[in-house]
Amino acid sequence: MNPNSILQVRSFNRLVAERIGALDDRFLQANRPMNESRLLWEIGANGEELRVLRDRLDIDSGYLTRVLQGLERQGLIKIRTSPADRRVRRATLTQSGLKERLKLDKRSDDLAIDILETLTERQRRLLLSAMEQVERLIQASMVHFDIEDPGHVDAEWCFRHYFKELNARFENGFNPEQSISADADELVPPKGLLLVVRLRGEAIGCGALKFHGKQFAEVKRMWIIERMRGLGIARRLLRALEECAAEAGVRQLRLETNQTLHEAIALYKSYGFSEVKAFNAEPYAHHWFQKPVETRRGSPART
Amino acid sequence: MNPNSILQVRSFNRLVAERIGALDDRFLQANRPMNESRLLWEIGANGEELRVLRDRLDIDSGYLTRVLQGLERQGLIKIRTSPADRRVRRATLTQSGLKERLKLDKRSDDLAIDILETLTERQRRLLLSAMEQVERLIQASMVHFDIEDPGHVDAEWCFRHYFKELNARFENGFNPEQSISADADELVPPKGLLLVVRLRGEAIGCGALKFHGKQFAEVKRMWIIERMRGLGIARRLLRALEECAAEAGVRQLRLETNQTLHEAIALYKSYGFSEVKAFNAEPYAHHWFQKPVETRRGSPART
DNA sequence: ACGAAACGTTGACTTCAGTCAGAGAATGAA
DNA sequence: TTCATTCTCTGACTGAAGTCAACGTTTCGT
Structure with missing residues (x-):
C-alpha cells in the first residue's frame, strides 16, 4: 500500500474526527451522559423494544435497564410491557422526551450548518459532492x-x-x-x-x-x-x-x-x-x- | 441553508464517525485507557512539556498528573524537571514507551489500509482526492x-x-x-x-x-x-x-x-x-x- | 525584594461506563 | 407438562473520566 495514500487517509481521519468529533459530541455536549442521549435517539418517535435497543447499541442488559430507569425518572420515557410477548418491554418517549430528542436533532443540524455556512455556494457544492464520494467509497469498504x-x-x-x-x-x-x-x-x-x-x-x-x-x-x-x-x-x-x-x-x-x-x-x-x-x-x-x-x-x- | 445539504453533511458525519469511530478506537482498542493512549501519542518521540499536553488535550492538570504517573509506573515514560524553567516538567518516552506508541501508529495505518485495500486502484484515487477535497473545505470552516x-x-x-x-x-x-x-x-x-x-x-x-x-x-x-x-x-x-x-x-x-x-x-x-x-x-x-x-x-x- | 502569576502535585470527591452472576417471569418446543 | 430459552431486572463490582480546592515551588515584573 502506498505510504502517501495511508498518510492522506490518516490525515483525513484525524481532521474529521476532530471536526465531527461531534461523533460523540453530538450526544455529549447535550449535557447528559452519552448513553442517555444515544438511547433517546434510538428509541425514536415510535418507541422501541428494549431487546432491539440492547442489540443496536451493544449495551449490557443490566446497564441498559439502569440507564433507562434514569430516563424514566427524568420523565423522558415510559417503559411498558409489550402486550404481544409479556417478557418483552418497550420504551416510548414522553412529550418532554420528544423535545429532548429534537434538541439532539438540532445539534446535528447546527454542526452541519456550521461547516457549510462559511463556504461560498461553489465551495459548498464541491464539499457536498466530495462528501458523497467519500461516503460511497468508504461504504464499499464496510461491506x-x-x-x-x-x-x-x-x-x-x-x-x-x-x-x-x-x-x-x-x-x-x-x-x-x-x-x-x-x-x-x-x-x-x-x-x-x-x-x-x-x-x-x-x-x-x-x-x-x-x-x-x-x-x-x-x-x-x-x-x-x-x-x-x-x-x-x-x-x-x-x-x-x-x-x-x-x-x-x-x-x-x-x-x-x-x-x-x-x-x-x-x-x-x-x-x-x-x-x-x-x-x-x-x-x-x-x-x-x-x-x-x-x-x-x-x-x-x-x- | 438547504435542508438536503444538511442531510448530506449529517449522513457523512454519521458514516465517518462510525467508520473512523476508530477515532476513539484507535486509542481505545489498545486495551489501555484512552487518555493514556492519547498522551503516549502526544508526547511524541521528542518528549513534550506537561503544560503543552494539558493545553492540547484539554485535560485537568491534576488528572494529567495522575495519568502520567500511571504511565511512569508502567515504565513507558519519564518525567523530569525542565532545566530551562524549573517550574516546568517534561515527559519523554522510554524505549518501551516508544514501542507502545509505534503500536498505536500501526493501528492507525491498519485502519487506513483496511479502508483502501478493498478498493480498485481507480476507486482509491477517487477516494483520496475526494478526501483531500473534504479536508481542505472543512479546514476552511475551522479557520x-x-x-x-x-x-x-x-x-x-x-x-x-x-x-x-x-x-x-x-x-x-x-x-x-x-x-x-x-x-x-x-x-x-x-x-x-x-x-x-x-x-x-x-x-x-x-x-x-x-x-x-x-x-x-x-x-x-x-x-x-x-x-x-x-x-x-x-x-x-x-x-x-x-x-x-x-x-x-x-x-x-x-x-x-x-x-x-x-x-x-x-x-x-x-x-x-x-x-x-x-x-x-x-x-x-x-x-x-x-x-x-x-x-x-x-x-x-x-x- | 516582594507580590503576582505560572506550573505542577495531592487529596477528596462525583459521575459514567462497563461487567458479571443470579433470579424471576413468560414463552416455545418436545 | 416439563424443560430449556428468552427477556428483563437487581446487586455488587471495577475502573476510567473528570472536577475542585488547597498547597508548594519557581519565575517574572516592578
Whole structure:
C-alpha cells in the first residue's frame, strides 16, 4: 500500500474526527451522559423494544435497564410491557422526551450548518459532492458477505428486488417459474449456498452457488442494490463465491445471463469468464460463461 | 441553508464517525485507557512539556498528573524537571514507551489500509482526492481570526513568510525597509491592529489595519499560507478587518498593491474596492484601491 | 525584594461506563 | 407438562473520566 495514500487517509481521519468529533459530541455536549442521549435517539418517535435497543447499541442488559430507569425518572420515557410477548418491554418517549430528542436533532443540524455556512455556494457544492464520494467509497469498504439461509428475511428481500429488476429490464419481463430453478433447498449446503451482502447489518445484495458435484457450480442470483453499484462490490462477491467453490473442491464456475444485463456481462468477462455455447436451456439467457475455479492468494473469502 | 445539504453533511458525519469511530478506537482498542493512549501519542518521540499536553488535550492538570504517573509506573515514560524553567516538567518516552506508541501508529495505518485495500486502484484515487477535497473545505470552516500583538511569535512567522513571498514574486525583489512602514507599534490599538489567521492554533495567515484617524485605515500585511489558498479565507479576513474598522468608526479602507499579486487584485476588486489614483508613494505599488467601510449584517467580526 | 502569576502535585470527591452472576417471569418446543 | 430459552431486572463490582480546592515551588515584573 502506498505510504502517501495511508498518510492522506490518516490525515483525513484525524481532521474529521476532530471536526465531527461531534461523533460523540453530538450526544455529549447535550449535557447528559452519552448513553442517555444515544438511547433517546434510538428509541425514536415510535418507541422501541428494549431487546432491539440492547442489540443496536451493544449495551449490557443490566446497564441498559439502569440507564433507562434514569430516563424514566427524568420523565423522558415510559417503559411498558409489550402486550404481544409479556417478557418483552418497550420504551416510548414522553412529550418532554420528544423535545429532548429534537434538541439532539438540532445539534446535528447546527454542526452541519456550521461547516457549510462559511463556504461560498461553489465551495459548498464541491464539499457536498466530495462528501458523497467519500461516503460511497468508504461504504464499499464496510461491506461484508454472510452465508445465509435462502429463507432468511434478508435473502427473500433481495430475491424480490432481484426478480423485480429482471422483470423490468428483460425485453419480455421475467417470471421465475419459467426460469431454471434455484430453489431454497438448492441453495443450502451441501447442494449449494447463498451469500447475502450486508452493509451495517442491512442487506444490499446477494449471490448464490448451485453445486453440480465437483465438476461445476452455477453462479445464481447475483444482485447488488442500485445505489451501491459501481463500487466493485459485485466483483468481490464473485470472488467470495469462487472461494466457496474452491473450498468445496469444485473445478469450474458456470453462469448464464440476459443480454440486457450489460454491467453483469462486462463484469463476468473482465473477471475472467469466457463465453461458451449454451450449456442449458435457460429461456431468459443469451450468453453462457464459464471459468475454471482458482484459489486467489490474499483474498479473504468472506470479509 | 438547504435542508438536503444538511442531510448530506449529517449522513457523512454519521458514516465517518462510525467508520473512523476508530477515532476513539484507535486509542481505545489498545486495551489501555484512552487518555493514556492519547498522551503516549502526544508526547511524541521528542518528549513534550506537561503544560503543552494539558493545553492540547484539554485535560485537568491534576488528572494529567495522575495519568502520567500511571504511565511512569508502567515504565513507558519519564518525567523530569525542565532545566530551562524549573517550574516546568517534561515527559519523554522510554524505549518501551516508544514501542507502545509505534503500536498505536500501526493501528492507525491498519485502519487506513483496511479502508483502501478493498478498493480498485481507480476507486482509491477517487477516494483520496475526494478526501483531500473534504479536508481542505472543512479546514476552511475551522479557520478563525485573533487580534494579536505584532511581536507575537506567530505574527513574526507570518511576516517572515509574507516578505519572503513578496521578495520572490516582485520583479525586483522586496525590501521592507524601502516600503511604507507598518511597524509593530503602528499595528497595535489604537494606532492599528493585526489579525492572525489560525487553524487549530497554528498560524496560517495575517492581515492588518493602520488607522489614519476616522477618515481612513490602510489594509496591510494581507497574507494566507499557500496551501490554504482558494478557500475564501482572505475574503473572510478582509471582512473581519472591515468589521474592525467599522467598530473603530473608520469611514474608508485604502490599500495599495503590486501588479504581480493577481489573486489579491482580483479579490480586492470583487470585494468592492475601486481602483483610484496613487494616494501615497509606496515604491512597490502599481495599484491603489479604496472602499467605503460598510457594516455587513450577519457577518461575525471574528469567528 | 516582594507580590503576582505560572506550573505542577495531592487529596477528596462525583459521575459514567462497563461487567458479571443470579433470579424471576413468560414463552416455545418436545 | 416439563424443560430449556428468552427477556428483563437487581446487586455488587471495577475502573476510567473528570472536577475542585488547597498547597508548594519557581519565575517574572516592578
